[in-house]
Amino acid sequence: MTEAALLPLAVLLPLALGAAAFVLPEAAARRLLAPGWAAMAAVAAAIALAGEAPLRYALGAWPAPLGIELFADRLTQALLLLAVAVYAAVLPYARAYFTPGAQQARLFWPLAWLLWAGLNAAFLADDLFNQFVALELLGLAAVGLTAISGLPAALAAALRYLLAALIGTNLFLLAVALLYGASGVLSLTALATMLVPAPYAALALALLVIALALKTALAPLHFWLPPAHGGAATPVSALLSALVIKASFAILLRQWLALAPALEVALLGHLLAALGALAIVWGSVLALVQTRVKMLVAYSTVAQVGYLFLPFAWLLPGAPGAGLALEASVLQLIAHALAKAAMFLAAGCLVLAVGRDDFDALHGAAARNPVAIFAFGLAGASLIGLPPSAGFAAKWQMLHAALAAGQWPWVLLLLAGGLLTAAYVFRVLKLAFLPAPAAGDAPPASPAMPAAALALALAAAFGGLAAAPLLAYLDLGAIAWHTR
């Protein structure tokens, strides 16, 4: 299995790029962007093309049963490619966003590569140890990125983020100790076969769920997200909202699929779904009352995280609709990554044009940045769940999962959530039609910025057209409940 040697490359290459960007002058780090991205894309594509069977790469001399290895199935392949797509838009955007030679830029490039290493490590992890390491790496890079502007508000947000990350890490570590102490294995595959219903195992799963719900910002554990995502530099906001919270969610999803069959998880599943419902309503209502556009987008993330967790009501071993629920979660993960990155990038174009991000200042900015506002609208259509967007495909699977389980209230919640989303999305779109005040604002920045937002927005808005082949390819039924 020579292809398996590609797996460590997906983590080591961005680490090397980050180190290079750190030591090189800023101008040289910029020149590294295109070839660096191309190399990352090539690695991800090679892994995706490597074949049918999941790839495994044993790290060091730690074979099974300890089982510390890198692992890539089709879900991993899709997530690796998702990161490639988001970076494809964010890197050129950042190149135009940051002034050459500025302190922010010097910090952004190495941290962005480091973040990518953490993301890929998380996507490739199939054991508790690797998941832990990946989360640490991600947290480090993400907190650092939040702080790069150096503004007091950003530093405060970064500290709060750091606090949340540390709490999450400690809970995670505690759960790992419980599971390893009792079973002597770390691999999820091994745990899935060895786990017996016992209080320690239930406690461990609960700790893992709390730790990762905190890192994914599931309400009411979302307190750290809005200031961090809304206050960071725009390219950072896009990476955090699109990818970082998805990495912790993907880890949780894999743990759930491995550990849930041995345990009584119906109650926990319904609790997660209920918190998801809370997130949808509460996040949307707060998005409706924000006075700054990037905070609106950040609270929209709080709401959209709710849709990631809603399917846990049906994602129970043997439950009707479990397959649909798993598909819904994965589709929502992909849809939100594309749409939210697009929305942050678009909002950033508007903010940059006037130098402020409160709604009053944005009158007319929208009219003078038609591409940015169009991208915002397309991304919004996906968040609302209008066809043929990727968000619609996710919502469609969720509606069917709810009906398969005969649970009507969720259907009403999903539909109401779409309308709430429309209400806050159109708060921004309305700006485009207000009469513009007299000119005098800064001219719109490089056309690369709105173009980057538009590319991702188009992928989100028309992604639903690819849902059927994508789901057929992912074949999520095969990874459900660890049957691999």
Place this chain on the structure above:
Amino acid sequence: MAHALSASALLPLLTLLSSFVAGLAIFLLREQQARLRTTLNLGAALVKLGCVAAMLWGTAHGVHYELRLPLLPGNDLLLRADPLALLFVTLSAGLWLLTTVYAIGYLEGSPHRSRFFGFFSLCVTATVGIAMAGNLVTFFLFYELLTLATYPLVVHRGTPQALAAGARYLAYTLGGGAVLLAGIVWLQALAGPVEFAAGGVLRALDPAQHGALAAIFAVLIAGLGVKAALVPLHAWLPQAMVAPAPVSALLHAVAVVKAGAFGIVRVVYEVYGIEFAHTLGLLLPLAAVAAVTILFGSLRALAQDDLKRRLAYSTVSQVSYIVLGTALFGPIGTVGGLVHLVHQGVMKITLFFCAGNYAETLGIHRVSEMAGVGRRMPWTTAAFSVGALGMIGLPPVAGFVSKWHLGLGAIDAGMPWALAVLLASSLLNAAYFLPILRTAWFDAPPPHWPHEHIAARPGAETSRWLLWPTVAGAILALAAGSSASLPGSPLGWAQMIAEREYAGHGGR
């Protein structure tokens, strides 16, 4: 054979893409590129008409036009040119050409034209998609696209009134869309993916499900009834008349209310099947809602002095003629409802063009300002008279043919009360249209018009771009009425559809 197959899939796609691609190209144009924009607009409208004509010809010669692409697991994106689709697609493609010509004249020199015509084209793309949708998911896709594409047109002027109208429009239509989605998903959970078929597809379901099917019917009609402006879901329509006149034409005649009414037709005839809907007892409540809407709209129209508002309430009333015809069990009522889909469009677009001409030429917005306008603008007022008399139902205008069939259909269906509703509505139509005609033709004009934008020139009462589509609309309304007995007329086509819907299922 392979060649014929690919052509039969390509034509529906080309019909859809002609306006979609034109719309995207128009977005990219600079504001000053007026000539190129006009060329794109008219070119796309003509290409679309050509596609529709080719499909009409092909269908008459036995070709089956269908395009199927995978969309969601178990659900295809399905475009199909069946007879019902062709009825609507011909109407919207034809009226789009008129509206495009009109809009080019109407918006000459005003700002944001590229944005306007871009969304205008997307709007028609959505309408064509709605017409040709072969299953509920495809229908829903284009139904929501229509909402999104219309919003920028409603708020185009950016005034507080326009934004308020836009907010209400969105609240109603997105809410309706959510309700429609609930109905579609519920139905699919019960019956699997639903593709439209003449005679309906649900009759074979277990009778134990009939209660749920009746509830789903109510949910679907509520979702569609928002765009069809059924009372009490109609309030967005009169408020949306703040939009520019070509947008009103689009809302009232070509696209939006028609999409709702057309959806109801699809659900009744090709999802449930008229006979099955009759068996379930769904038609009487639907007819009752339509009757209330017809009378309510007409009564409210009486009280409006603002001309466009009066026309808007008239639309509320007239669109429900289509719904009433759909709910009358029996082929004659079906024909009346289907043919009114076309006739109402042609007549109402003419009336809105006229209202726009009065406003753009002389600054007339109110009925009370219309005294003597017939002498200053004889062609426009003649077109208005044709539309108004047609709405009342006088021969030989198209509206007479609709009302004749609806009335006969009411008796045939054993619902004589529906005939009484039609008669009462006709009297109300006369009561709110005839005073306009009297004052326009016979009262003395005022010394000054409210705001004369376009001066009178010999032989041209207003801009030609505005006048020609108006007169064309009036001629179409007259032609549809006086040539109704010819085979290619809307009436002939509606009769052919009605035969399909009742054929072979033990109907009458």
